[in-house]
Amino acid sequence: MTRLSISKTPKCYVGGKFIRSERGRTFAISDADGAFFAHVPQCTRKDVRNAVEVAAKAGAGWAGRFGYNRGQILYRLAEMMEPRAAELEAALLLTPGVSAEEAKAEVVATIDRIVHFAGWTDKYEQLLGSVNPVASPHFNFTVTEPMGVVAPDEAPLLALLLPAITSGNSVIVIVSETAPYAAIALGEMLATSDLPGGVVNLLTGFRKEMVPTLATHAHIRGVTGAVSAADRETLEKGAADSVKRVKVLANDEVPIDWAAGNGPVSSLYAIRDLLEFKTTWHPVGS
Amino acid sequence: MPSGAAAFRRLFSEIGTVDMVGVEERVAKYGTRSVKTGSKIMGLTLATSMVDLTTLEGKDTSGKVRALCVKAVHPHDDTEIPPVAAVCVYPSMVKHARAALGEGASVRIASVATAFPSGQAPLRTRLAEVKAAVADGADEIDMVINRGAFLSGEFSRMQDEISAVVEACAASTLKVILETSELETYDNIRAASFLAMEVLREGDFIKTSTGKTSSNATLGNNQVMLDAIRDFYMDTGTAIAMQPAGGIKSGKQALTFLIAVKETLGDQWLNNKRYRFGASSLLNDLLRQIVKMKTGTYPAPYDFSEASGAY
Numbered sequence A: 001m002t003r004l005s006i007s008k009t010p011k012c013y014v015g016g017k018f019i020r021s022e023r024g025r026t027f028a029i030s031d032a033d034g035a036f037f038a039h040v041p042q043c044t045r046k047d048v049r050n051a052v053e054v055a056a057k058a059g060a061g062w063a064g065r066f067g068y069n070r071g072q073i074l075y076r077l078a079e080m081m082e083p084r085a086a087e088l089e090a091a092l093l094l095t096p097g098v099s100a101e102e103a104k105a106e107v108v109a110t111i112d113r114i115v116h117f118a119g120w121t122d123k124y125e126q127l128l129g130s131v132n133p134v135a136s137p138h139f140n141f142t143v144t145e146p147m148g149v150v151a152p153d154e155a156p157l158l159a160l161l162l163p164a165i166t167s168g169n170s171v172i173v174i175v176s177e178t179a180p181y182a183a184i185a186l187g188e189m190l191a192t193s194d195l196p197g198g199v200v201n202l203l204t205g206f207r208k209e210m211v212p213t214l215a216t217h218a219h220i221r222g223v224t225g226a227v228s229a230a231d232r233e234t235l236e237k238g239a240a241d242s243v244k245r246v247k248v249l250a251n252d253e254v255p256i257d258w259a260a261g262n263g264p265v266s267s268l269y270a271i272r273d274l275l276e277f278k279t280t281w282h283p284v285g286s
Numbered sequence B: 001m002p003s004g005a006a007a008f009r010r011l012f013s014e015i016g017t018v019d020m021v022g023v024e025e026r027v028a029k030y031g032t033r034s035v036k037t038g039s040k041i042m043g044l045t046l047a048t049s050m051v052d053l054t055t056l057e058g059k060d061t062s063g064k065v066r067a068l069c070v071k072a073v074h075p076h077d078d079t080e081i082p083p084v085a086a087v088c089v090y091p092s093m094v095k096h097a098r099a100a101l102g103e104g105a106s107v108r109i110a111s112v113a114t115a116f117p118s119g120q121a122p123l124r125t126r127l128a129e130v131k132a133a134v135a136d137g138a139d140e141i142d143m144v145i146n147r148g149a150f151l152s153g154e155f156s157r158m159q160d161e162i163s164a165v166v167e168a169c170a171a172s173t174l175k176v177i178l179e180t181s182e183l184e185t186y187d188n189i190r191a192a193s194f195l196a197m198e199v200l201r202e203g204d205f206i207k208t209s210t211g212k213t214s215s216n217a218t219l220g221n222n223q224v225m226l227d228a229i230r231d232f233y234m235d236t237g238t239a240i241a242m243q244p245a246g247g248i249k250s251g252k253q254a255l256t257f258l259i260a261v262k263e264t265l266g267d268q269w270l271n272n273k274r275y276r277f278g279a280s281s282l283l284n285d286l287l288r289q290i291v292k293m294k295t296g297t298y299p300a301p302y303d304f305s306e307a308s309g310a311y
Helices: A045-064 A067-092 A100-120 A124-128 A157-166 A181-192 A207-216 A229-240 A267-272 B003-015 B020-030 B037-049 B062-073 B091-101 B123-136 B147-151 B155-169 B186-199 B219-236 B251-264 B282-295
Strands: A012-014 A017-019 A026-030 A036-041 A130-132 A138-146 A149-151 A170-174 A200-203 A220-227 A245-250 A275-283 B051-054 B086-089 B108-112 B140-144 B173-177 B205-207 B241-243 B277-279
Touching: A012 A045, A012 A181, A036 A181, A045 A138, A045 A149, A045 A170, A045 A200, A045 A207, A067 A100, A067 A157, A067 A181, A100 A157, A100 A267, A124 A138, A124 A267, A157 A170, A157 A181, A157 A220, A157 A267, A170 A207, A181 A200, A207 A220, A207 A229, A220 A229, A229 A245, B003 B186, B020 B219, B020 B251, B037 B051, B037 B251, B037 B282, B051 B062, B051 B282, B062 B086, B062 B091, B086 B091, B091 B108, B091 B123, B123 B140, B123 B155, B140 B155, B147 B155, B147 B186, B155 B173, B155 B186, B186 B205, B186 B219, B205 B219, B219 B241, B219 B251, B251 B282, B277 B282
Parallel strands: A149 A170, A149 A220, A170 A200, A220 A245, B051 B086, B051 B277, B086 B108, B108 B140, B140 B173, B173 B205, B205 B241
Antiparallel strands: A012 A017, A012 A200, A026 A036, A130 A138, A138 A275
């Protein structure tokens, strides 16, 4: 008797749970040979809205942890990914033209990058914060605070996502439209790391349906990512009303070298891009 | 046989029992009604006018109550958004609310009394609390029923106590909190609703919960009480008002409750004299959804005053 194989229903990781799209829609993705591979959720702007709610709820607790503890948790994520590297490689191989060596190299780089940022969690503050000289009897110092809810876009996902969560932001991700399957696998790894549910929320679906909502939703405080020129314009215009920070790289002009160092922006500055700076004047006693 | 069992049997043969599966199937369908654009704005605005803006915490201060009153009268800069129905405070805060709102304000002052939320104090203490709140200017009194008396089948004691509070209220409206989570079954909720309605006046309320226990207003409890109000109205012609309280936090939920009212009792109950929401965080979500409907953009929760949490 032949055994029927059990195929997986890909679901999005949002708020620590695996969800289908709120509308129940899906779209088909194919493997490298063009054959049907799976149906993944086609999330809507309402899914974006729901993800913002859970991200905001989770954010305060995440930001409130000591940097040291955030580092431990990120390291734990690397621990969870290392034994499942083959699964991520297989997901990357669904994209035509990717060789086994390239896939392997990307997964290794990703895991190393997590460990790298795990180290930054309790160190960036010393470098970015400052004690400022002022001409009055005050201590004047600047400390950093996470922005709140941030929404990156496009692969390689973790290069964009890690600087955001390192400092205590929570994140809503619109994953790659053409190669979403690696993010489905990543969600399953995030679920078994100790990262609190809701800190990272992964939505699969179509850009054009979700990007306008990302741009205008006032509760999202920053947007980072690598986007087309058209998407960049939508994001920057939509973000203007709520004075949202938009730090996007245009990917359709010059190709971005993601493999270089810690990504296209060196890691400390990538963390800085998603921080608010707070300066305090404190009277000096006698 | 426990002594109360016979009393319950007699009561149920009179008022009938609840088909639990039927109720739950019915309320599950309310969420599927599609309320969009113009009707959604109307529903959200109506819900805003039905809110009893509540603060019931040990740490309440006169300043917090004053701020709450300002918000109740003027929830948002959009002039099309009406004031809420009432503010709901502890008896010691009624005088501060009255000072903030002034005499003859359109926003009413509701005060929980009768040893809220447990009701476990001697009757004369509970009545004294009601009288003090009324004297300080409360337009509405929220009392809790004696759940112990009800569950042991001492219905006349429960009703006598409600009658005594009705008397102490004088011209003020009375809202009787059944505390549904402590009544265990839908049958008991129906029974307690009837017992309360029999001694209430036209325009008085029955209310689901205190908001101080683990489970609060649900669509199921709300439906059982709406059905009881309808049956009582058909029998006697006395219209009793209804208030779910606790746990209603989103505009979407509020719309679903309004659908239940519309489909059970009709338009006559779709106003703040006959239906209310007891809630503290609901108002901000209603405002947020109305602003979203009108501007097309989702505002952040901290764009609205009194929002808790700034992340």
